Every structure is written in structure tokens, then in C-alpha cells.
Amino acid sequence: MTAILIVGIGGVGGYFGGLMAKRFENDADVAVQFLVRGENRKAIQHNGLKVIKGSDTFIAYPQKVSDSPSDLDKADFIILCTKTYDLETTLSQLHPCIKKETVILPLLNGLDSTAKIKQHYPDTIVADGCVYIVSRLTEPGVITNTGTIERLFFGSDTISDERLSVLEQRLIQAGINATLTPDIASVIWEKFIFVSSIATATTYYDLPIGPILEDPDKKDILIRLITEVSLLAQAKQISLPENNIALTIAKQENLPATATSSLHSDFINGKKQTEIESLIGYVVHEGLTYAIPTPVYQKLYSAIKKKTIS
Numbered sequence: 241m242t243a244i245l246i247v248g249i250g251g252v253g254g255y256f257g258g259l260m261a262k263r264f265e266n267d268a269d270v271a272v273q274f275l276v277r278g279e280n281r282k283a284i285q286h287n288g289l290k291v292i293k294g295s296d297t298f299i300a301y302p303q304k305v306s307d308s309p310s311d312l313d314k315a316d317f318i319i320l321c322t323k324t325y326d327l328e329t330t331l332s333q334l335h336p337c338i339k340k341e342t343v344i345l346p347l348l349n350g351l352d353s354t355a356k357i358k359q360h361y362p363d364t365i366v367a368d369g370c371v372y373i374v375s376r377l378t379e380p381g382v383i384t385n386t387g388t389i390e391r392l393f394f395g396s397d398t399i400s401d402e403r404l405s406v407l408e409q410r411l412i413q414a415g416i417n418a419t420l421t422p423d424i425a426s427v428i429w430e431k432f433i434f435v436s437s438i439a440t441a442t443t444y445y446d447l448p449i450g451p452i453l454e455d456p457d458k459k460d461i462l463i464r465l466i467t468e469v470s471l472l473a474q475a476k477q478i479s480l481p482e483n484n485i486a487l488t489i490a491k492q493e494n495l496p497a498t499a500t501s502s503l504h505s506d507f508i509n510g511k512k513q514t515e516i517e518s519l520i521g522y523v524v525h526e527g528l529t530y531a532i533p534t535p536v537y538q539k540l541y542s543a544i545k546k547k548t549i550s
């Protein structure tokens with residue numbers, strides 16, 4: 241029996257975890273389990289997890305649902321889908337679910353999850369991963385995907401292991417557009433450039449994606465953000481496509497005009513904690529370390545931090 245544990249059932253974990261739980265419901269070979277807390281856990285335990293995308297809806301019943309890792313099985317695969325500010329605490333709770341053969345895949349935005357996981361679990365295989373999706377936990381036990389894109393990339397640039405191919409097969413069997421890639425470092429940076437720039441602009445202007453791309457001044461700021469973070473990637477020896485700025489804008493233009501970043505959503509919802517440090521502060525701090533000027537990031541970071549404080 242392959243045990244797959246999804247940790248954090250919000251927009252990302254709920255959508256991809258929901259697809260997996262549905263596909264492997266009552267499966268003799270694969271068991272999908274959820275680590276989920278609060279009202280969300282209660283709703284899923286009582287009614288299953290409802291996943292909505294356009295006119296399609298399904299309800300998934302994972303094999304086990306708990307807020308306590310010791311209630312769950314030792315996992316073959318752990319897919320981490322918390323926000324970055326919850327990662328350290330979550331990792332410190334996961335010991336009961338880890339065995340020698342466990343493979344951990346983080347799908348969080350940001351660039352330092354893998355290093356943090358390896359510090360906690362140096363003997364397990366830790367892949368890198370990222371997703372393109374626009375999905376939210378809209379009420380306890382209900383996930384709503386409003387996006388036009390659904391892609392999951394993962395891989396490792398240090399380890400080649402059959403278990404990563406097994407995970408890819410399981411994701412694909414669940415109907416997930418998943419790709420195991422040997423070039424994961426570049427793929428993760430391309431996603432980071434895409435999300436960091438649009439998260440900064442949507443949060444700074446307090447606007448969804450469409451009005452930013454339609455206004456020439458705001459779009460110019462967005463392009464300057466993309467340029468600054470791309471220069472940082474190059475300083476870190478990350479190879480990017482030659483036309484990365486145009487490709488990034490094209491991907492942003494493909495999102496629904498009314499969609500916004502998960503960072504902006506958290507600001508709108510008055511969340512006490514946000515991913516401002518992993519999505520924006522990271523660029524400012526690493527820019528200083530690598531002597532890459534990031535004046536637009538610096539200005540918007542400090543304005544957004546003031547919003548957080550007020």
C-alpha cells in the first residue's frame with residue numbers, strides 16, 4: 241500500500257489533494273490521507289472535501305483525516321501545501337509520519353522550503369516543486385478553483401530516484417498535469433519570478449491582475465519588478481529563457497483578469513500572517529547580498545510592510 245499524505249488543505253492542497261483522494265478512494269494500492277486542522281478538518285471529516293471548478297463539482301473522501309500526525313500512517317509521499325510561515329512548525333510535527341523511505345514534496349511558493357525540510361529530515365528524499373493554479377479554500381471543506389491554468393512541476397537536481405517517477409505516475413493517474421523535470425531549479429525560479437512580481441504589484445495597488453496589466457504605468461512597474469528579480473536569478477547562476485520577461489507577462493495575461501495573488505487575497509482577508517517575506521522581502525535581502533539593485537522591490541516592499549503594520 242502506498243500512503244500519500246497531503247499536509248495543509250487550503251487552495252493548493254485541497255485542489256490537488258482532492259483530486260488524489262477522489263481518484264484513489266477505496267483503492268487497494270494507494271491511500272490518500274489529509275493533515276488538516278480547525279473547522280476545515282471538522283467539515284471534511286463530516287461531509288468530505290468539496291472541490292468546485294466552473295460547473296464541475298466533486299466530493300472526495302480521503303482514507304484518513306486528522307489534525308494529529310500520530311493518527312496518520314507513515315507516508316511514502318508527503319506533499320506539503322501550507323503557507324511558508326507555517327512550514328517550520330508543521331515540519332516539527334511531522335515525525336510520526338516519516339520513515340526512511342519517505343519522499344517529501346513541497347508545493348509552497350518561495351525558494352527556501354527544500355532547504356528547511358532537509359534541515360529537519362536530512363535522511364529523506366526532498367524534491368523541489370511548484371504549481372500554477374488559482375484556487376482558494378472558500379469555506380471550511382470547500383475548495384474553489386477559479387483559474388485558467390493547472391500545472392504541477394517537481395524534481396530534484398541532486399537525486400535521481402525511481403520513487404519520483406512513481407509519484408509522477410500517481411499524480412497523473414489522479415488527472416493532475418504533473419511533470420517530473422531534471423531542470424527544476426530553473427522551473428522554480430520562473431514560477432518565482434511570475435508569482436513574486438504579480439503578488440507584489442497586486443498587493444501594492446490593491447487590485448486584481450487585469451487592471452494592473454491594462455494600465456501602462458502599473459504594467460511598467462510590473463515589468464520593472466520582473467526585470468529586477470530576473471537579474472537576481474541570473475546572479476545566482478539560474479538559467480532563464482532569453483525572452484523570460486515577455487514569457488512571464490504572457491503567463492500573467494493568461495490568468496483571469498479578475499484573479500489575484502494568494503498574497504493579495506490574504507491582505508484582503510486581513511490575515512495576521514502573510515507570505516510577504518518569502519515572496520517580496522526575499523528579493524530585497526538577496527539583492528543586497530548579491531549587489532543587484534532592486535529599487536522598485538524596495539519601494540513596494542516598504543509600502544506593503546506599512547500596510548501590514550497598520
Ligand SMILES: NC(=O)C1=CN([C@@H]2O[C@H](COP(=O)(O)OP(=O)(O)OC[C@H]3O[C@@H](n4cnc5c(N)ncnc54)[C@H](OP(=O)(O)O)[C@@H]3O)[C@@H](O)[C@H]2O)C=CC1
Nearest residue numbers: 248249250251252275276277322326330348349373374375
Ligand atoms: N492558492 C493558490 O492559488 C496558490 C498558492 N500557492 C502557494 O501554495 C502555498 C499554499 O497556499 P494556499 O493553499 O493558498 O494556502 P491556504 O492558506 O489556503 O492553505 C494552507 C492550509 O494549511 C493549513 N495548515 C498550516 N499548517 C498546518 C498544520 N501544521 N497542520 C494542518 N494544517 C496546516 C492552514 O490552516 P489554517 O487556515 O488553520 O492556518 C491552511 O488551511 C503557499 O505557499 C502559496 O503561496 C502557489 C500557487 C497558487
Ligand SMILES: CC(C)(CO)C(=O)C(=O)O
Nearest residue numbers: 373374435500501502503
Ligand atoms: C497564480 C497565482 C498568482 C494566483 O493564485 C499564484 O501562484 C499565487 O498567488 O500564489
